[in-house]
Each structure stands twice: as C-alpha cells, then as structure tokens.
Amino acid sequence: MTSSIIYNGELRTACTHLASGTQIVTDAPVDNQGRGEAFSPTDLVATALGACMMTIMGIKARDMGLDIAGTKIDVNKIMAANPRRIARVEVTFTMPPNTFPQKDRDLLEAAALACPVCKSLDMACEQDVTFVW
Numbered sequence: 001m002t003s004s005i006i007y008n009g010e011l012r013t014a015c016t017h018l019a020s021g022t023q024i025v026t027d028a029p030v031d032n033q034g035r036g037e038a039f040s041p042t043d044l045v046a047t048a049l050g051a052c053m054m055t056i057m058g059i060k061a062r063d064m065g066l067d068i069a070g071t072k073i074d075v076n077k078i079m080a081a082n083p084r085r086i087a088r089v090e091v092t093f094t095m096p097p098n099t100f101p102q103k104d105r106d107l108l109e110a111a112a113l114a115c116p117v118c119k120s121l122d123m124a125c126e127q128d129v130t131f132v133w
Contacts, residue, residue, distance in 0.1 A: 012038070032084070046077035046089045049127070052117035053091060060111035066104060070096035088126040095133050105133060 004016045011028035026041055028034025039047065050073040061068045072094045080087035093112070100108075109131050118127060 011035075031079075042077060042079065042086050045086060045121075046075050049089050049115075049117045049121065050075040050091050052115040053093075053112040053129070056115040057093075057108050057112040060108055064104060064107065066098075066100065066108070068095065068098075068108070086121075086125050088128060089121075090128045090130075092130045093132060095131065098133070100133075105131070 001018055003018055006014045006016075008014055008025075011034045013026045015024045015026065016022070017024075024044070025038045026044065027036060027038040029040040029043075030036040032040075034040065054071065054073055057071075058068065074090075074092045074094070076090040077086055078088040078090070079085070112131075113129065121127065
C-alpha cells in the first residue's frame with residue numbers, strides 16, 4: 001500500500017505516506033465549501049505534476065553531470081465546472097543561472113515533459129509548461 005487516509009470531518013483529511021510516516025493534510029477549497037486552509041486534493045494533483053517533472057529533470061541532469069539546484073517551479077491550477085475538474089495546469093520552471101548549451105536544455109526539457117504524472121493526466125487537462133532559462 002502507498003498511503004492511508006483518515007477523514008477528520010469538516011472536509012479535511014489526514015493522508016499518511018506509509019513508507020515514511022510523512023503526513024499531508026487536505027482541506028476543501030473555499031470555492032467548494034471548505035476553508036482553504038491546506039492543499040486541496042486538486043492542488044495536490046497540480047503540485048504533483050510540477051514535483052514529478054522536477055524529479056525526472058533532476059534525474060536527467062544528474063545523469064548528464066549538470067547542476068540544476070535552485071530551480072524554481074510555479075504551479076497554477078485552473079478549475080472548470082460541469083463537471084468540476086482540473087481544466088488546466090500552468091507550470092513555469094525558472095532555471096538557475098547557467099551556461100548550458102541548447103542541446104542540454106532540450107534534453108532536460110524533454111525529460112520533464114515525459115514524467116509519469118504528465119503521462120497520467122487525462123488529455124482534457126491542458127498542461128501549459130514554460131521553461132525560463
């Protein structure tokens with residue numbers, strides 16, 4: 001098993017990663033009857049996209065002998081109604097100062113775009129990814 005989730009009431013959950021014991025609390029967003037005091041489940045999906053892309057890019061960078069520590073990712077999730085769903089996720093990578101040739105940049109970007117979360121999201125969820133070098 002990967003995780004265990006307990007409903008705490010008032011639209012909150014406590015999610016435990018079983019291998020590490022790490023916990024994440026979720027809260028329904030304000031626009032869906034919650035207090036918005038923690039990540040919503042859809043926030044976690046959008047955040048997982050950015051984190052997965054960064055992880056896969058980090059593996060590729062390490063394999064290439066490149067240091068991309070300090071890379072920042074901003075994630076913006078846009079919801080749609082009827083049915084309520086994630087319509088679009090905007091992911092902006094801001095890369096640290098570097099002198100990587102275009103060939104290396106292309107390989108790093110391709111690695112990020114091939115991450116498992118990218119490939120798992122439904123085609124109806126638009127992914128808008130920008131890399132700022």
